[in-house]
Amino acid sequence: MSGVVERPGARTAVGGALFVRRALIALTVIGILGTAFELATERHWNDLEQLIPWAALVVLAAATVLVVLPGGRGVTAGRVLAVLVLAASVYGVITHVLVNLDAGVLDHRYAETWDSLPLLQRWWYAVTKTVGPAPTLAPGMLGQAALLLLLATVAGPAPRTTGTDEVR
Amino acid sequence: MPLTTRVIPLCAAALIALGVAGCGSDPEPSAGSSSAPAPASSSSAAGSPATDSAGAAPTTATTVSANTASEEEIAAALDDAGVSNADRWAAEVVEYRPYPADDPDLTKLRDNLAKYNPGEETTDKIVSALTP
Numbered sequence: 001m002s003g004v005v006e007r008p009g010a011r012t013a014v015g016g017a018l019f020v021r022r023a024l025i026a027l028t029v030i031g032i033l034g035t036a037f038e039l040a041t042e043r044h045w046n047d048l049e050q051l052i053p054w055a056a057l058v059v060l061a062a063a064t065v066l067v068v069l070p071g072g073r074g075v076t077a078g079r080v081l082a083v084l085v086l087a088a089s090v091y092g093v094i095t096h097v098l099v100n101l102d103a104g105v106l107d108h109r110y111a112e113t114w115d116s117l118p119l120l121q122r123w124w125y126a127v128t129k130t131v132g133p134a135p136t137l138a139p140g141m142l143g144q145a146a147l148l149l150l151l152a153t154v155a156g157p158a159p160r161t162t163g164t165d166e167v168r
Numbered sequence: 169m170p171l172t173t174r175v176i177p178l179c180a181a182a183l184i185a186l187g188v189a190g191c192g193s194d195p196e197p198s199a200g201s202s203s204a205p206a207p208a209s210s211s212s213a214a215g216s217p218a219t220d221s222a223g224a225a226p227t228t229a230t231t232v233s234a235n236t237a238s239e240e241e242i243a244a245a246l247d248d249a250g251v252s253n254a255d256r257w258a259a260e261v262v263e264y265r266p267y268p269a270d271d272p273d274l275t276k277l278r279d280n281l282a283k284y285n286p287g288e289e290t291t292d293k294i295v296s297a298l299t300p
Contacts, residue, residue: 108287133283
């Protein structure tokens with residue numbers, strides 16, 4: 001046995017953790033595909049800034065591949081990329097709010113009064129998409145998928161522990 | 169290593185990334201890639217009707233191509249048509265290019281402008297100043 005000690009139930013626990021890890025990665029992949037579909041249906045490519053989420057999707061896909069590499073060699077790089085995607089997601093949410101805020105004056109209901117509205121009210125209208133065309137939290141899909149991938153890197157054993165389960 | 173000791177640094181890194189992203193965000197809205205589209209081809213067709221449903225429209229309407237006119241030319245045409253925030257709307261017109269040449273009513277543009285809730289009168293004024 002060479003120092004390997006089996007605790008009762010340890011194998012079940014590791015198996016469960018492995019299942020959770022695989023489920024998180026599967027959800028990440030679903031998130032990538034869902035986001036790509038949503039971006040395509042929105043024709044989200046009208047200018048350079050609208051290509052950012054597409055680039056983030058590619059990065060997240062690469063991160064996913066790195067995380068599932070055998071031996072856990074790409075986990076650290078995968079985490080870094082996932083954090084970058086998370087940052088891009090937050091940037092997207094902020095940008096969407098600002099786009100809506102900027103579009104308030106174009107809404108015929110507020111065209112005359114927009115500039116005189118209290119700042120907080122304008123922000124609220126922008127965040128809730130009362131004005132403007134941009135779905136505020138839509139970029140959050142990317143961030144959620146990135147978070148799922150990050151969780152997958154801490155949940156369950158690394159891929160290298162497929163054979164014997166070592167319990168310290 | 170306990171799970172929590174691995175999660176905490178990860179969460180901290182994520183929070184730092186969020187903070188950095190928030191600070192570095194570009195406050196410029198998506199005004200479209202206004203990188204000077206194809207110049208000219210602006211047709212000041214004074215003879216074309218370009219009937220405006222609103223009575224406040226100017227007498228001589230200037231129409232320009234939504235596909236090929238520059239953003240400045242579109243803004244000028246929209247301004248002539250009595251559209252407020254003409255430069256902002258011109259940016260939106262440029263952003264949603266191209267428009268089908270066989271659709272004089274610019275349905276695609278109307279659909280995209282509707283996302284901003286400009287009201288029917290403003291939409292009609294914008295479209296009246298443009299040709300595909």
